Amino acid sequence: MREDRSGLVSFAIRPALFSILKAGYSKSQLTRDICAGLTVGVVALPLAMAFAIASGAPPERGLFTAIVAGTLISLLGGSRFQIGGPTGAFVVIVAGIIARHGYEGLVVATLMAGVFLMLMGFFKLGKVLQFIPYPVTTGFTAGIGLYIFSAQIKDLLGLQIGAQPPEFIGKLESCVAGIGTMQDGAIVAGAVTIVAMLLVRRFCPRIPAHIVGIVSSMLVVWLGGFDVETIGSRFGGIPATLPEFSLPHNIPALMATMLPDAVAIALLAGIESLLSAVVADGMTGERHEPSTELVAQGIANIASSLFGGIPATGAIARTATNIRAGAASPVAGIIHAGTLALFMVCLAPLASLIPLASLAGVLCIVAWDMSEVHKFGRLLRAPRSDVFVLVTTFLLTVLVDLTVAVQVGVVLAALLFMRRMSEVGNLRLGGAAEGMNGQLSNVSRAACELSAFCPSSVMIYEIEGPFFFGVAERFLNVLHSLREPPKVIVIRMDNVPTIDATAIHALEAFIARAHKMHIQLVICGLQPRVRRVLDKIGTLGKMADGNLHDDLPAAMHRAENLALSAM
Numbered sequence: 001m002r003e004d005r006s007g008l009v010s011f012a013i014r015p016a017l018f019s020i021l022k023a024g025y026s027k028s029q030l031t032r033d034i035c036a037g038l039t040v041g042v043v044a045l046p047l048a049m050a051f052a053i054a055s056g057a058p059p060e061r062g063l064f065t066a067i068v069a070g071t072l073i074s075l076l077g078g079s080r081f082q083i084g085g086p087t088g089a090f091v092v093i094v095a096g097i098i099a100r101h102g103y104e105g106l107v108v109a110t111l112m113a114g115v116f117l118m119l120m121g122f123f124k125l126g127k128v129l130q131f132i133p134y135p136v137t138t139g140f141t142a143g144i145g146l147y148i149f150s151a152q153i154k155d156l157l158g159l160q161i162g163a164q165p166p167e168f169i170g171k172l173e174s175c176v177a178g179i180g181t182m183q184d185g186a187i188v189a190g191a192v193t194i195v196a197m198l199l200v201r202r203f204c205p206r207i208p209a210h211i212v213g214i215v216s217s218m219l220v221v222w223l224g225g226f227d228v229e230t231i232g233s234r235f236g237g238i239p240a241t242l243p244e245f246s247l248p249h250n251i252p253a254l255m256a257t258m259l260p261d262a263v264a265i266a267l268l269a270g271i272e273s274l275l276s277a278v279v280a281d282g283m284t285g286e287r288h289e290p291s292t293e294l295v296a297q298g299i300a301n302i303a304s305s306l307f308g309g310i311p312a313t314g315a316i317a318r319t320a321t322n323i324r325a326g327a328a329s330p331v332a333g334i335i336h337a338g339t340l341a342l343f344m345v346c347l348a349p350l351a352s353l354i355p356l357a358s359l360a361g362v363l364c365i366v367a368w369d370m371s372e373v374h375k376f377g378r379l380l381r382a383p384r385s386d387v388f389v390l391v392t393t394f395l396l397t398v399l400v401d402l403t404v405a406v407q408v409g410v411v412l413a414a415l416l417f418m419r420r421m422s423e424v425g426n427l428r429l430g431g432a433a434e435g436m437n438g439q440l441s442n443v444s445r446a447a448c449e450l451s452a453f454c455p456s457s458v459m460i461y462e463i464e465g466p467f468f469f470g471v472a473e474r475f476l477n478v479l480h481s482l483r484e485p486p487k488v489i490v491i492r493m494d495n496v497p498t499i500d501a502t503a504i505h506a507l508e509a510f511i512a513r514a515h516k517m518h519i520q521l522v523i524c525g526l527q528p529r530v531r532r533v534l535d536k537i538g539t540l541g542k543m544a545d546g547n548l549h550d551d552l553p554a555a556m557h558r559a560e561n562l563a564l565s566a567m
Contacts (some may be wrong), residue, residue, distance in 0.1 A: 013121070013292040016080045017330040029328035036327035037335025040083055043208045043321050044070075044336060046341060047366070049231070049238075049351065050359040051086040052310060054151050055094035056166070057103065057236045059351070061310050062086045063344055064243040067337045069300035069312030074333025076299060078292030079277040081284060083318040083333050084300055088366050089140070089272050090265070090311045092147045095188075097261050099166040103253070108254040110305035112262035113269065117298030120270055126290025127272045133416055135379055135390035136409040137271065138372065143397025143405065145371030148363055154178075157361035158186025158228065168398050169433040185226030186357035193217045206324070211364050217358035224226030231359075232352030240348040242341055243307035264406040269313040273297050276314030283323050317369070331400075389416060457487035457566070458559045467493070467507075467530075468500040475506050485517050487566045488559040492552055494525030504539055511542050520562045522547045524555035 043067050052062030067087035071086030097106045120126070150168055153162060153175045161178035163252065164171050193213035200209040221228055231237065248254075277288040297313060304312050322332055343351075379390050389412045396405035463475070499507075514521050523543065534540050540548060549555040 013295050014078065014289055015074070015076045015292060015296070015330075016078055019174045019331045020080070020208055024327065025331075030331065032326045032328040033332040034335055036322050036325035038326040038339055039208070040318050040322045040327075040332065041336040041339025041343075042211055044083070044315075044318055045208045045340060045363055046214050046354070047315075047318070048340065049354075051088060051091060053231075053356070053359060054088075054091045054148060054363055055086075055310060056098040057094070057106075057310055059231055060235075060238050060344070061308055063238070063340055064307055065304045065309030065312050065345075067341050068243055068307045068309055069304040070340070071334055072300040072303055073273075073296050073312070073314065074337070076292070076296035077314075077330065078289030078361055079280055079314070080286050080288070080329060081280045081318075081319055081323050081327050081332070082273070082277055082293070082314045082330070083336060084273070084287070084297070084312050085315050085318065086310055087272060087313055087315050088148055088363075088370050089144055089268050089313065090342075090530040091151070092397065093261065093264055093268070093406075094310055095151070095166050095354050096401055096403070097184065097258075099537070102260065103248060104248045105254055105258055106310065108251055109258040109261040109265055110301050110311050111248075111251070111312065112255065112258060113265035114298040114300070114302035114305070116262060116266035117301060118295050119298075120266065121291045121294030121296075126270070126274055126294050129267075132271055132410070133386070133389065133413050135382070136393050136413050137224065137275070138375060138379055139390045140268075140397055140402075140405065140409065142371045142373075142376045143394045144399055144402070145367040145369075148177075148367040152360040152363050152367070152498075155229070155356040156190040156364065158183030158357060163353070170219045172444065180241040180416055183228065184354070185221060185224070188224065188226060188439060189217045189221050189228050189357040190361040190364075191354040192220045192298035193358045194364060194371045197362070197365050204289035207367075208321075213362060213365075215360045217355055217361070218353060221355055228350060228355045228357055230356060231354050234356060236523045238344060238348040240345055241507060242344065243309065245306055246308060247306060260403050260407065264403040265311050266298075266404075267406050267410065269297050269301060270294055272316070273314035276316045276319050279316055280319050280323060283320065284350050305461055312492055325353050341470040379465025385416060385419070386420060389413070404431050407539055457563045458490065458556075459486040459488070460490045460492060460556075462492040462495075464495040466498050466500075467496045467503040469499070471503065475503070475510065487563045488520045488522060489514065490522045490524065490552075490555050490559050491524055492525050492555070493523065493530065494528070494552070496530055497527060499533060501528050504534065504537060507534075507541060511539075520544065520547065520559075520566070522549065522562070523560050524549040524552055526550075 029231075047061075048062035048066040049059035050062070052059050052065070055062075062085075070084045073082055077084070094106060097109055101109075114202055120129070147168055150171045151164075152190075153159070153171070154164060157175075157179075158181075159175060159178040160181035164174050174207070193216065196216040197209040197213040197551055200207050201214045220226075273293055274288075277290070277293055280286070281288055293314075300312055304310065318336075322336070325332075327333075376394075378392070382390075389409070391406055392412065393409040396408055406561050467475075511521055521543065526548075531540075544559065549558060
């Protein structure tokens, strides 16, 4: 479907893969994509299982997600290098949903989130998601990082404490209560994983640190004869079959209940996927298509939920690995998903031997990367409004619920945006405005020069920038702030590109109050777009005849005549 006249809706998507294949796909590009796809597939293997386990799901659900969603995100997405799959961003919310509503509730929430993501793409909301303030996203990721770390303490230390509550404080309390049940083998396995990963990242950054850490841990556990809990002992291993289609039975009954969680999943998936695409653009110089990317993310999440997976989005670390490995097109992402499918079919028993403490060590590194402690610390020195948003979002994510944190964070982002935008509009007063004790800035030089030839009973009032609800309150306060009302007020709007309903209401209230105070209003400089709006809604009809002019000199001449006639 083509774009409508308003430019708001477009059902035409432009997958990056289709554009590349149309332009010509060479053997050298295929070779690069195969190498990159195999590399990122190896990197994604432990992460997919680890994120599923951390979310309270069996490890195969993470693999199903990476296979199904990863394929569709690469096939239909608007980014050339995006790698999709389960990520740490969803751990908190998925764990909470499964604890409250079970896996079926998660499936319904993910289905709904997929539809929301598609609608966001159709309505071109990709640009809007990029306006989410940095303190909000930093608060989310730091809180998620801390939560992920708290969830790994049990397996990292081998604590024998059974199932843990989903809440952050509850997890810490259960770990403290069971501290006496630590197992040496788990501690060794986790420590070896973490140390090996740090060494590889420091000295051999091109080698997948996750794989080195897990393999090192498995060797140490085997050579040392340690008795540790593994994927096989807890979950019964990984099924050697590909995901199968399954439709939940209680979709209508759960839709209303899962709506807040679905919105949170959609927002997180949209934000993280577009952020990952922006990072990829910065590394390669390419440009992604945000609307197409959101539609692809929606389709991928719908498919993931129907094939036994969990929510998916663009994965920044895996996307960066894909680029560094030499990927040439989205074919690399499809090969990455194929690599994981091949592993499930051929090497599933091997995954059963992976110590859970080793996966916990991997997630501890992931949690540290997500928390970005140095950036969090820097933001604490930002303006107080930003610090408030940062700390509020962080604490809600950790102590309450990510769904609540997302909702409050978006509201705070909107309030912060409105406050900042209200400061963009500039109000200038001159002439009789001298009685306002400098509450607003002085009138511009051109208006000041003209006002010098007018009676002191004329006031010039200039509005600059968008005239909307954020400026309307200051606009209405003008008449209340004057010590001695002038005979004539000239409202100059040359630099007002747009006006909203709240500002129109304020302007009409200004006109009515000025009439009661026997003040004549003269308006000048209306831009065509603003003039059409005011004329259509009837505001200009409330003005006295002859008091609407195209430029300031004509308006000042009219104001002078009105002031003289009022004496």
